Amino acid sequence: MAATLDARLFAGLTVLLLAATTGCKADPECTDVQSCAALEDPLLDADFTKVDLLSREVEFRRVDGGATWLGCNATLDGVCTPSSLRVSDSKSMWSQNYREEHPQLPITVAPFYMGRFEVTAGQYARCVQAGKCVAAPTGKDVDGYNYVGGDSNKLDHAINGTSWHQAHAYCRFLGGRLPTEAEWEFAARGGCVRLKKSGLDCARAMPTWSFGKEFPQIRADVGTVVPEEFNDYAILASNTAKVNWGSQQVGSKPLGISPWGMHDMTGNVWEWTSTSGDFDHHCKLCPECDSCTKPQNCSCSSVTDPGPEKTTKMTLKGGGFTNSAKDTRVSARMSIGASNNQAIVGFRCAIEIPAGAVAN
Numbered sequence: 001m002a003a004t005l006d007a008r009l010f011a012g013l014t015v016l017l018l019a020a021t022t023g024c025k026a027d028p029e030c031t032d033v034q035s036c037a038a039l040e041d042p043l044l045d046a047d048f049t050k051v052d053l054l055s056r057e058v059e060f061r062r063v064d065g066g067a068t069w070l071g072c073n074a075t076l077d078g079v080c081t082p083s084s085l086r087v088s089d090s091k092s093m094w095s096q097n098y099r100e101e102h103p104q105l106p107i108t109v110a111p112f113y114m115g116r117f118e119v120t121a122g123q124y125a126r127c128v129q130a131g132k133c134v135a136a137p138t139g140k141d142v143d144g145y146n147y148v149g150g151d152s153n154k155l156d157h158a159i160n161g162t163s164w165h166q167a168h169a170y171c172r173f174l175g176g177r178l179p180t181e182a183e184w185e186f187a188a189r190g191g192c193v194r195l196k197k198s199g200l201d202c203a204r205a206m207p208t209w210s211f212g213k214e215f216p217q218i219r220a221d222v223g224t225v226v227p228e229e230f231n232d233y234a235i236l237a238s239n240t241a242k243v244n245w246g247s248q249q250v251g252s253k254p255l256g257i258s259p260w261g262m263h264d265m266t267g268n269v270w271e272w273t274s275t276s277g278d279f280d281h282h283c284k285l286c287p288e289c290d291s292c293t294k295p296q297n298c299s300c301s302s303v304t305d306p307g308p309e310k311t312t313k314m315t316l317k318g319g320g321f322t323n324s325a326k327d328t329r330v331s332a333r334m335s336i337g338a339s340n341n342q343a344i345v346g347f348r349c350a351i352e353i354p355a356g357a358v359a360n
Contacts, residue, residue: 058115058123058174060351061261063183065111067198067302068191070182071282072101072331073206074296076214079326100279101331103286103298104203107182109305114179114187115348117250117263118271121146122155124162124170132173137161137341145343146247158247158269158346164314164338167272171349179350181275181333182305184317188266188330190259208329209233210258210265210318218325230325232256234267237322247321247346262348266328269346270316277313277335313337320344 072080080098124147127133136147136159145161146154162170164178171177179187188210189195192202208214211233218227230236233256235248251263258265265271275281283292286300313335319328322344326332336342 058119058349059117060113060176060349061116062353063109063112063114063187063191063260064193065109065186066191066193067106067108067202068182068186068189069203069206070105070107070185070331072098072104072296073203073208074104075204076206076216077208077329077331078216078218079208079329080331099295100282100333100335102295103282103289103300104206105282105286105300106203106302107285107305108302109180109182109186109191111353112179112183113176113351113353114183114260114262115350116261118158118247118269118346118348119167119170120156120250121159124159125155127170127173130173133170134166136166137343156249158250158264160247160269160343160346161341162272162345162347163341164272167347168274171347174349174351176349176351177308178272178274178347180305180308181273181281181315181317183350184265184271184273185330187260187262188258188318194259206330208331209256209325210262210330211256212259215325234319234325234328235264235321236267236319236328237324246343265318265330267319267323268321269318270320270334270342270344271318272345272347273315273317274308274310275315276309276311277315278311279335281315311338316345 074081080101121136124133124136128135137145138147146157146159147161168178189206190212192198195202195205197205213233215227215230218230232253234253247269250268253264253267256266257263278284280292280295283289283295283298285303285306286295286298287303288300289295289298316334316336317330317332319332336345
């Protein structure tokens with residue numbers, strides 16, 4: 001008999017799997033997946049697990065996996081177009097000027113579970129109390145840190161200031177791990193299965209932001225100026241006042257949920273992944289890229305997600321409360337040292353689905 005998920009991954013924890021429902025009950029005329037997800041009760045429109053962790057629920061949604069495209073979709077995305085690329089000798093966070101988002105790479109992702117929300121300060125504190133996690137940095141509100149020793153006003157905010165090692169330890173505590181970059185983008189964009197497209201049609205349809213709606217007026221040269229409507233979808237610099245500085249309550253922008261039902265994949269905090277921070281990561285995965293000097297010129301055959309990696313620098317995704325809209329695009333990636341603690345950085349966890357496992 002195939003091993004069950006709870007026996008394989010959650011020994012000692014209570015796991016509840018709810019069956020998926022289909023359709024858009026709130027609006028029978030609705031046919032768009034993302035609009036339906038916003039209208040439905042998010043707890044009912046996809047499989048997810050509830051893990052009873054010291055009386056604190058951590059929710060995961062099933063992502064079916066399949067084909068997707070990793071990186072910049074220059075057809076829709078006006079920021080990372082080949083004309084914007086400039087090669088720099090520096091390897092600092094943004095010096096590559098979007099080159100690290102190329103080439104757009106067809107990649108296959110195995111089924112997995114993804115955290116519906118970013119891990120909160122309250123959830124992380126329970127891991128600390130259990131002796132399995134190291135306390136995150138603390139500070140005054142102006143510093144933007146949410147781990148403030150039990151402040152009830154911050155417990156439902158995204159935990160931030162955690163290093164990659166701290167985030168990794170928390171996910172291990174749940175029986176999971178940090179998502180790979182390919183898994184993260186698949187959960188944010190929907191993959192070809194949710195877009196109902198294949199091949200190059202799927203590549204050209206990959207949305208710029210996790211909520212799918214496009215804002216073509218946002219380009220690399222507009223800085224933090226964004227359409228007012230964008231503020232309804234994400235927590236970013238244009239709507240985070242100094243008096244409320246820092247990451248915000250998870251799930252506070254329901255219009256911004258991804259096609260698989262994940263919240264805050266655009267903005268709030270950057271999220272650690274288990275993918276190397278190598279700027280040429282996409283290029284090195286592409287068999288046809290002989291040189292990474294001009295990765296935008298590479299036409300790649302499909303590859304399989306290589307899985308978790310561990311290096312001194314790791315990739316962050318999603319953008320945060322200090323960023324402009326262009327830096328919260330799904331393909332945007334930032335690389336920092338795995339030991340760094342920054343107030344704009346948090347995480348969510350993923351859980352592998354073992355081959356042959358069944359959800360019960």
